Structures are given as C-alpha cells and as structure tokens.
Amino acid sequence: MGTYRTAQICLNGHEITTSANTSPELMENFCSKCGAATITNCPICNTPIRGSYHVEGVLSLGHEYKIPSYCHNCGKPYPWTKTALESANALIEEDENLNSDEKKQFCETLPDLIVESPTPKTQLATARFKRLISKAATYTTDGVKGIIVNIASEAIKKSLGL
Template sequence: MSNSYYDMAQICRNGHVITSMAQSSPQSKQKFFSKCGEETVTACDSRGAPIRGYYHVPGVIAPLDYQKPAYCYNCGSPYSWTVKGIEAASELADELEGLTDDEKAQLKNSLPDLVNNSARRTVAEIKFKKIMKKAGSQAIAAMKEILFNVVNETVKKSLFGG
C-alpha cells in the first residue's frame, strides 16, 4: 500500500470541514466558509504541516467518513477549532447556575482530557456527567452543542448517548 496517502483537508477556523480532499479536488476549496464567515485553513498554524484529510488507498472504494483532527499530527498543537471549543465550554461552565465554584473548576479542568483523548479521559467523562447532571438538561444541551465540534465519536456517545 505504498501508494496510499493522506489528502489535505480544508477546515474553517470554527471547525467546519470544507473538504477532506483539498489537494485532489481543489475546486471544492473556499477562502472563507459561507455559513459562518470564518477564514479557512489547510495547514497547522504552529508549524505549517498540512491538515490531514481523506486517506486514499488505490483500488479501494471507501465511504467518506472523515473526522477532522483536534491536534496537529506533526507538532501536537491544537487547531483553532479545538482551542475555541475548549474556551467556549469553559466560559459556559462559569455561567452555569446551581454549581459550586469547585464544581465549575472541576468541569473546566476536565475539558482538555475529554478533547485530547488522554489516559484521564474516563475520569474526565465521569466528572463531566456527574457535574452536568446537577447543572440540568438545558446546560447539557448547551455543552453538547459546543463539544460536538471538538470531541471524538467515542466521547460523544459516552457523554451524550448514541
């Protein structure tokens, strides 16, 4: 499979995928995303590595089930949409009523572990669910809207159900 390769993705700074095949289908590219107005990027801001897109395997027809990355494969830096998602969820945590300052701090501290899929992810999921249950359904819905853009499928299912 030496001819297999990653295409380059184009994603807006808010995390909307424009195309996972910016190299092989450049006609799909946009300078700004038409639905949110944000600039689009095809490379990591920190080191300039291309954002990995669709994985092409010659002779294999596969579904386009592209999952945008949260972090750069080359340097480990978070992409702008990852940073924005963590910041927005953290800001929302400060606004939640019915939680103590300690619970808000625990909730905010759990966010990076939910996003980066670290060894502490399971602990972070349990803390998150326990605290959000106390915060109520409206708070859960708001967090879901923010975090769906930055956490992987496994974490989505764990936190918000199938």
C-alpha cells in the same frame, strides 16, 4: 503505501475539502456555511491538516472523514477545538449552580473528552462530566453537551450518553 491529502477546514470547524492539494477547484477562501476564513495548515507548526487517505489504485467507498481536533505534528488544538473549549469554559464560568472548585474541575475535564480515541484519563473525565453536568444549570448543560456532541469521538459520546 498511501498518502494523506491536505484538508481545508474553516476556523469554526466546517469541512471544505479533504483533498485541497488534488482538488483546488473545491477550495474556498471563506466558509460558505459560516463565513469564517479557511486554513489548510496548522497555525502553530504549519504542517498540512490531514485530509483523506489515498492509496494509488485503490477505490475507497463509504469512509467518512472526521475533522481532527488536534494537530498530528505538534499536538496543539486546531482553532475550532480551541474555540469550542473556550466557549464551553465560558458557559461553565457563568453557571451559578456550580461553586468555583466545581467550575475549575469541570473546565479541566473537557480537554480529556475532546480526543479522537479514549485515553487513560477518559474514564475519570467521563465520571466527572456526569457528576458536574447534573449539578449545572440548564443553559450550561445544553450548551456544553452541544459542544461535546459536535467535536467528541463517537466512543466518548456513547460513554457520556450523548
């Protein structure tokens, strides 16, 4: 039986370390990539952020850590996920090619695309995303796609053609 180590992530979603509780020398108070403050616990429920999974006596090679989008304990988005969604929503709201209903639908679709694994809502969200992104202005398209590429799972990026 293994245990999760605690990860340290900056508020913008940059990985600092996936084993903060066992490698304190790797920790940073502020991100060396962007200068944002760093956290090791969910700001909502204070549960440690899951880092690397460690099994005593087992050497793990080639496993890539994926920064979680949502807290495994309370289900709330981490600050980097919340910021990404807010930024994408702001871009969508600025778009003059979309009417108010399309903007609302587009914004409501995004959380269903920013998940670790597909859910029953993923197919509908993918279809809506493709329809709405084709109507959006270039700056919205580029910005929203960039945000999705940074935080969506590989399966969802593939289904969106990103």
